[in-house]
Amino acid sequence: MNTQDTFKFAETHEWADLETDDLVWVGISNHAQEALGDVMFFQAPKLGQQVKQGEAIAVIESVKAASDIHAPVSGEIIALNEEVDASPEIVNENPYGVWLFKIKPTSQSDLASELDQLMDLDKYSTTAGA
Known part of the structure; x- marks a missing residue:
């Protein structure tokens, strides 16, 4: 897993990490987990689900609120983090070290364009006030 210095961030506070396996690993930013507070539940997308960039595909809940998780890139959900399912609070402990799901991009050319967006x-730190 890369470091947050190489991650790309959505305005909706998800991070995307293009790994050497050509999959995009997705999690939430430190700003998002701080705003949520103690994470209590994660409703993951479905394995095999086709997603489009910006689409709300999952939900994360805390004692304060529930928040949609949006797909930072288009593709197919091919892996879910079972640790988060069993212990969602680990997101609070290490938001940049805990991925929620992995997306197999629709195409490499679409992926490059979407990551550029x-x-x-x-820039994220300035925008989010993180």
Whole structure:
């Protein structure tokens, strides 16, 4: 797993990490987990689900609120993090070290374009006030 310096961020506070396996690993930002507070539940997308960039595909709940998780890129959900399902609070402990699900991009050319639409850490930090 890369570091948050190489992640791309959506305005909706998800991070996307393109890994060497050509999959995009997805999690939530530190800003998002701080705003949510103690995470209590994660409703994952379905394995095999086709998703489009920006689409609400999952829900994360805390003692304060529930928040949609949006797909940072288009593709197919091919893996879910079972640790998060069993212990959703681990998201609070290490938001940049805990992925929620993995997306197999629809195509490499679409992926490049979609990643370009996301923010790097510096821009995200300024935008999110993180």
